[in-house]
Amino acid sequence: MSQNVRRILIASLLLVIAVWIKAAPVPAPDAPYFPPPGEWARKKPAEVGMDAAKLNEAMAFMQSHETNQAKDFSDQEIIFGKLLGSIPTERAGTNGLIIRNGYIVGEFGDTLRPDPTYSVAKSMLSTVAGIAFDRGLIPKLDDPVANLIKDGGYDSPHNSLITWRNHLQQESEWEGEMWGKNANFLGKEAFGNGEMKPRQIEEAGAHYEYNDVRINRFSLSLLKIYKKQIPDVFRDEVMNPIGASTTWKWVPYHNSYVTIDGKRMASVSGGTRWGGGMWINSYDMARFGLLWLHRGKWGNRQIVSENYVKMATTASAHGPDYGFLWWLNTTGKEWQGSPTNSFEARGSGGNVIYIDPANDLVVVWRWSASSSQGFHKVVDSIVK
Numbered sequence: 001m002s003q004n005v006r007r008i009l010i011a012s013l014l015l016v017i018a019v020w021i022k023a024a025p026v027p028a029p030d031a032p033y034f035p036p037p038g039e040w041a042r043k044k045p046a047e048v049g050m051d052a053a054k055l056n057e058a059m060a061f062m063q064s065h066e067t068n069q070a071k072d073f074s075d076q077e078i079i080f081g082k083l084l085g086s087i088p089t090e091r092a093g094t095n096g097l098i099i100r101n102g103y104i105v106g107e108f109g110d111t112l113r114p115d116p117t118y119s120v121a122k123s124m125l126s127t128v129a130g131i132a133f134d135r136g137l138i139p140k141l142d143d144p145v146a147n148l149i150k151d152g153g154y155d156s157p158h159n160s161l162i163t164w165r166n167h168l169q170q171e172s173e174w175e176g177e178m179w180g181k182n183a184n185f186l187g188k189e190a191f192g193n194g195e196m197k198p199r200q201i202e203e204a205g206a207h208y209e210y211n212d213v214r215i216n217r218f219s220l221s222l223l224k225i226y227k228k229q230i231p232d233v234f235r236d237e238v239m240n241p242i243g244a245s246t247t248w249k250w251v252p253y254h255n256s257y258v259t260i261d262g263k264r265m266a267s268v269s270g271g272t273r274w275g276g277g278m279w280i281n282s283y284d285m286a287r288f289g290l291l292w293l294h295r296g297k298w299g300n301r302q303i304v305s306e307n308y309v310k311m312a313t314t315a316s317a318h319g320p321d322y323g324f325l326w327w328l329n330t331t332g333k334e335w336q337g338s339p340t341n342s343f344e345a346r347g348s349g350g351n352v353i354y355i356d357p358a359n360d361l362v363v364v365w366r367w368s369a370s371s372s373q374g375f376h377k378v379v380d381s382i383v384k
Contacts, residue, residue, distance in 0.1 A: 033102030034290070034299050037243035040283065043103040050100060050382050058378040059098070059108050065369040066094035067350040076275075079348075081192035084179055084253035085269070085276030091115050091367060094350075097286045099362040100383070111282035114247045115366065116272035118347030119212075120285065121250070123292075124238075124278060125219055125270050126168060126325035128230055130296070130308035131237050133164075137225045141165040141311070149221045162204040167218040168324040169316035171205050174214045179256050181274065183213040194273070208318040215270035215325075220258070223267050227260050230268050242287045242298050248280040270325070271347065282364045289345070289353040289362040313343050335376035359383040 035041065045052040069075065073087045095109025132138045138148075141164045146154035154160050158175055166172040174183055185196035219230060226233055231250035239248065252266035253276050259265070271277050291297075296304035312324035321328045328343045329335050335342065339358035346352050350368030354376070355361075363379055 032294060034294075035102070035243060035287070038245075040104050043100070043105055045100075045105050045382075048100040048103060048105060050105060054382045055098065055106050058382050059096070059106050061374065061378045062096055062365055062368065063094060063108055065375070067367045067369055069349045069367070077192055079193050080273040081181075081188075081190045081194060082274070084181070084255060084274040085251060086254075087272070087275045088115065088279070091349075094365070094367040095282055096363065096365040096368075097282050098379075098382075099286055099290060099364075101360045102290060109282075109366070111364075111366075112247075114249070114279045114281045114284075115351075116349075117278050117280050117285065117351045117366075118273070118349055119271040120280075120345040120347040120351050120353060121268075121272075121278040122215060122270040122325040122347075123345035123353070124234060124288065125215070125222065125230070126312055127238055127288075127292075127304055128222055128226075128233055129164065129168060129218075129324070130304040130312065131233070132222065132225060133308055134305045138164050141168070145221055149224055151220075151224065153217060153220070158201070158204075165324075166204045167214065167221070168312075169205075169208070169319060169322065170210055170214070170325070171208050171316060171318055172214050172218070173201050173204050173207055173209070174217050175201060176217070178213050178216045178220070179253050181213050181216075183211060183217075185211065185213070206318070208316065208320070208322065212269065212271050212273050216256075216267070219270055220256075220267040223258070223265060224260060229265050231266075238288070238291070238303060239284070241301055241303055242291050244284040244287050245281065248278065248284050250278050251276040273348070282366055285353050285364045285366075286362055289355050289364060292343075293355050293357055293360070293362055295357075313341070337380050338376050354379065356383070 045055045072090050076087055077083060092110040092113040092115055095111050097111055098106035143163060144160060145162055145164055146160045162172045162174055176183055181190055185191050188195055223230055250268045252268050256267045257264055258267060269277050295306045296302055296309045312326055313328060314323055315321050315328050315330045321331055321334050326343050327346050329338055330340055332340050339356055341358055342356040344352055344354045352365045354363040361383060
């Protein structure tokens with residue numbers, strides 16, 4: 001065979017190979033798993049790279065560390081002050097779910113009971129605010145709220161400077177009263193063991209304070225820009241798209257009703273400190289956590305923008321490693337040894353959604369002992 005013929009054959013063969021490579025399907029990486037409505041696939045720990053013994057150890061730890069909060073909520077007013085809304089007659093025991101790569105790998109307790117989740121609702125309010133921002137209902141997060149809200153709540157020289165970002169970072173320093181509770185948190189009857197000492201109010205954006213009265217003002221402001229009840233927004237824009245159940249409910253206070261465009265609407269709270277709040281089961285909390293694990297995306301749908309998620313999980317200037325109503329670990333000091341991009345929604349009574357993007361992990365733990373700091377160490381151990 002002449003050298004020219006050999007070259008032609010080799011060239012022809014390479015051409016065929018090149019065509020075949022282009023035509024052949026390229027194996028795609030495994031697509032993220034998102035549970036469909038009413039279903040949730042399970043995998044054994046080994047199938048998702050976890051140690052079964054360590055996973056069992058983690059769940060045993062969680063089961064043995066239940067909150068001391070009364071099961072019949074008889075200590076609610078002692079802890080938080082006079083109720084403004086309803087409260088269940090009793091709660092479930094400690095329960096939880098461990099999700100790896102989207103699949104359930106661990107579960108214990110009554111995970112289907114829709115119980116109050118306290119300040120986890122703040123992270124849900126953050127999500128509602130993010131959707132409003134994405135859609136232009138809030139043009140700029142650093143705009144004064146007073147530019148849009150004209151109900152008197154931001155009329156004072158002090159309150160008029162408060163921005164949406166200030167509210168989201170709990171640095172608003174809003175002054176006033178909401179639903180019979182004053183933002184100064186003074187008085188045993190109104191605030192129970194949570195009452196605060198008098199202090200000088202600072203400028204908006206200059207001081208962090210965890211303050212439910214101010215969050216309730218923020219929630220009312222969101223209601224007024226949507227002109228649609230926040231639970232309805234949350235249902236239509238978040239919970240239905242992620243396949244949540246219909247058992248959750250966002251319960252208003254008895255007196256938190258306003259009239260907007262001739263319609264009577266309820267404003268909801270960012271917690272259950274004074275009753276009401278988000279009542280939800282662990283499965284629905286896990287779906288919400290999975291949404292945020294995937295940076296606001298569920299399947300092919302971007303529910304809240306990745307840009308907003310990034311801002312929401314960036315620490316504020318004055319908070320204790322706190323974002324837009326999310327607890328963060330950016331310094332590595334909040335949960336030592338846990339990834340610095342991990343974050344969580346956290347509510348009284350030990351209600352937690354822990355999100356660890358580095359390890360594709362979501363952990364929901366209900367009614368946990370607040371002193372159980374070993375939780376993060378145990379959880380970290382199951383993915384190492």
